[in-house]
Amino acid sequence: MVPVIAYFGPPGTFTEMALDAVLAAHQSSAGLDLSGGIDRVAASSPAATIAMVRSGEADYGCVPIESSMEGSVPATMDALVPSTSDDADGRVQAFAETVLDISFTIAAVSPLPAAEVRTIAAYPVASAQVRRRVGELFPNAQFVISSSNAAAAQDVAAGKADAAVTTGLAARLSGLVVLADGVADAREATTRFLFLGRPGIPLPRTGTDRTSVILDLSNEPGSLMAAMNEFASRGIDLTRIESRPQRDESQGRSIAGRYRFFLDAVGHIDDAAVAEALAALQRRCERVVFLGSWPAVRTTGSAPPDHTESLAWVESMRRGGK
Numbered sequence: 001m002v003p004v005i006a007y008f009g010p011p012g013t014f015t016e017m018a019l020d021a022v023l024a025a026h027q028s029s030a031g032l033d034l035s036g037g038i039d040r041v042a043a044s045s046p047a048a049t050i051a052m053v054r055s056g057e058a059d060y061g062c063v064p065i066e067s068s069m070e071g072s073v074p075a076t077m078d079a080l081v082p083s084t085s086d087d088a089d090g091r092v093q094a095f096a097e098t099v100l101d102i103s104f105t106i107a108a109v110s111p112l113p114a115a116e117v118r119t120i121a122a123y124p125v126a127s128a129q130v131r132r133r134v135g136e137l138f139p140n141a142q143f144v145i146s147s148s149n150a151a152a153a154q155d156v157a158a159g160k161a162d163a164a165v166t167t168g169l170a171a172r173l174s175g176l177v178v179l180a181d182g183v184a185d186a187r188e189a190t191t192r193f194l195f196l197g198r199p200g201i202p203l204p205r206t207g208t209d210r211t212s213v214i215l216d217l218s219n220e221p222g223s224l225m226a227a228m229n230e231f232a233s234r235g236i237d238l239t240r241i242e243s244r245p246q247r248d249e250s251q252g253r254s255i256a257g258r259y260r261f262f263l264d265a266v267g268h269i270d271d272a273a274v275a276e277a278l279a280a281l282q283r284r285c286e287r288v289v290f291l292g293s294w295p296a297v298r299t300t301g302s303a304p305p306d307h308t309e310s311l312a313w314v315e316s317m318r319r320g321g322k
Contacts, residue, residue, distance in 0.1 A: 002037050002038060002039050003034065003038050003039070003059040003060060004038070004039045004040075004041060004057070004058045004059050004060075005019065005038050005039070005040050005041070005058060005059065005060045005061065005062065006040075006041045006042075006043045006048075006049045006052040006053065006057075006058035006060070006061040006062070007019045007040060007041075007042060007043065007049060007061065007062040007063070008042075008043060008045065008046050008049050008062070008063050008064065008148065009041075009042020009043055009044070009148065009150065010042045010148065010150045010151060010154065011042055011150060011169075011170075011173060012149070012150035012153065012166070012167055012169040012170030012171075012172075012173045012174075013148050013149050013150045013167065013170065014064070014100055014102065014149060014167060014191060014193075015062055015063065015064055015193060016040075016042075016062075016150075016169075017100060017167070017169065018062055018064070018098050018100055018191075018193035019040065019062040019193075019195075021098040021100065022062060022096050022097075022098050022193075022195045023038070025096070025098065026096055026195075041058060043061070044147065045075060045147070046063040046064065046073060046075045046076040046079055047075055047076075047078070047079035049061040049062070049063050049079075050063060050076070050079040050080065050092055050196065051079070053092050053196055053197060053198060054090055054092055054198075056198070059197060059198075060095075060195060060196060060197045061092075061195075061196045061197075062193055062194070062195050062196070063076045063079075063193065063194055063196065064076060064125075064191050064192070064193050065077075065097075065192050065193060065194045066191065066192040066240070067102070067125060067129070067189070067190070067191045067192075068188075068189055068190045068191070069102075069128065069129045069185070069186060069189050070125055070128050070129065071242075072240075072242055072262070073125065074244065076194075077242070077244050077262055078244060078247070080092065080214065080289075080291060081214060081247075081260065081289065082289060091198075091199050091289060091290070092196045092197065092198060092199075092291075093196065093197060093198065093199045093200060093202075093290070093291065093292040094194045094195065094196050094212065094291050094292035094294055095195055095196070095197055095200070095202065095203055095292060095294055096194075096195040096203065096294050096295065097192055097193060097194050097195065097210070097294060097295075097296065097297055098192070098193050098195070098297055099190050099191070099192045099193075099297045099298050100190060100191055100193070101188070101189070101190055102129065102184065102189045102190055102191050103181075103182045103183060103184040103189065104126060104129070104130050104149075104165050104166065104167070104182075104183045104184060105165075105166055105167060105168045105170075105171050105178055105180070105181050105182075105183070106120070106134070106137070106138070106163050106164070106165060106166075106178070106179045106180040106181075106183055107153060107156065107163060107164050107166055107171035107174075107176035107177060107178050107179060108156060108162060108163040108164070108176060108177055108179055109156060109157065109159075109175075109176060109177065110177055111177055111179070112162065112163065112179065114137060114138050114139070114179075115139070115140055116140075116162070117138040117140065117141045117162045117163050117179070118140055118141055118142065118162050119141060119142055119143075119144050119161040119162050119163075120134060120138065120141045120142070120143055120144070120161060120162065120163045120164065120165060121143075121144050121145075121146040121151075121152040121153075121155040121156055121160065121161035121163070121164045121165070122143050122144070122145070122146060122149075122152055122164070122165035123145075123146050123147065123148050123149050123151070123152060123165070124145060126149055126152070126165045126166075127143045127165060129184060129185055129186075129189060130165055130183050130184060130185055131143075131185065132185045133183050133184060133185050134165070134183065137179075137180055137183070138163070141162070141163070143165075144160070144161050146161075146164070149165070149166050149167050149170060150166065150167065150169075150170040150173070152164035152165055152166045152170075153166040153167075153170040153171050153173070153174040153176055154170075154174055156174070156176060157174040157175060157176065163179060164176065165183070168181065190298075192297070202268070202269060202270075202292055202293040202294060203293075203294055203295060204270075205268040205270040205271065205293075206268075206295045207303065208295065208296055208299045208303075209266075209267055209268035209271075209293055209294060209295055209296055210239070210264055210265070210266065210267075210293070210294060210295075210296040210299070211264070211265045211266075211267055211268060211269055211274055211278075211292070211293040212262070212263065212264045212265070212291035212292060212293075213262075213263050213265075213278065213281065213288055213289060213290055213291060214260055214261070214262055214263075214287075214288070214289035214291060215227055215260060215261045215262075215263065215281065215285050215287070215288055215289075216246065216260050216285060216286040216287040216288075217260075217261065217285055217286060218285075218286055219257075219258060224261065226284060227261070227281060227284060227285060228241075230277045230280040230281055230284070231263075231265060231277050234273040234274075234276055234277050234304070234305070235273060235302075235304060235305040236265050236266065236267055236273055236274060236277055236304045237265065237266040237267075237301035237302045237303075237304070238263055238264065238265050238266075238301075239264045239265070239266060239300055239301045240262065240263065240264035241261065241262075241263055242261070242262045243259040243260065243261050243262070244259065244260055244262065245258070245259055245260075246258040246259060246260050265277070265304075266296075266299065266300075266301040266302060266303055266304060267293075267303065267304035268293040269290075269293040270293070271304045271307075272307035272308075272311060273304040273305055273307055274293075274304055276307075278290070
């Protein structure tokens with residue numbers, strides 16, 4: 001049966017381009033065989049993409065998780081949290097990631113002098129990455145909000161704005177004319193994307209991996225420091241620590257003063273040090289949501305220590321060795 005893969009659409013978004021990159025990288029990976037063709041479905045938001053995976057409507061999903069310019073994507077972070085205390089009922093798991101270099105195309109229905117561009121449709125994450133450069137190129141323009149980079153092109157084609165901050169692919173799909181290309185406020189801007197599915201066996205350890213968890217901590221002094229120490233005391237490098245307000249999903253509200261924490265660590269659950277840390281967190285925290293271990297792209301940080309020798313020593317003691 002051909003797997004269904006949802007992505008944050010519509011067609012022409014960077015997320016669809018990221019999906020293509022994941023498919024190219026994992027055509028025949030052990031445990032993630034996508035070589036037999038797929039059925040791709042565009043979803044209206046990162047949350048909708050993850051909901052399709054969670055419900056079984058899609059086998060996998062692709063969503064943006066982190067921009068080098070704007071940080072993590074809150075809509076994705078919130079949607080990754082299972083809506084009930086029973087994680088098995090709603091947990092999704094990351095199996096792969098990809099990183100795209102990001103710059104934007106400014107496109108319109110027809111060639112326009114820069115001074116005549118008054119409104120520019122843009123997804124908020126995109127407008128934040130091009131605000132200075134767009135101000136230089138189109139000094140009379142103001143941003144109007146679109147629901148995605150590809151939707152910005154569709155909005156311009158529908159006459160809702162003079163120009164769009166979009167992708168080259170989306171501009172072509174909407175029949176637009178390029179006014180400016182390679183637009184970005186900073187060189188080497190990137191966005192990281194996750195490839196998600198329902199819980200399963202992680203891809204094999206590669207030695208350059210990333211493990212991610214969500215923590216709900218007890219509301220007492222030192223709980224965050226104690227959780228961080230489970231990594232630090234084992235020599236595990238954390239590459240991302242972020243918080244989001246906890247929510248009461250049954251009533252659709254935030255819980256004042258309570259936060260949950262999203263952590264990325266260097267290493268794989270099959271690394272003994274990482275497994276030890278996760279086990280300790282499961283004992284210590286109110287809830288630990290395992291988001292997965294997967295091969296990292298453009299890794300930073302140090303690999304976890306190799307416990308092979310010490311584990312062999314313990315095993316020899318169990319067997320009565322000297």
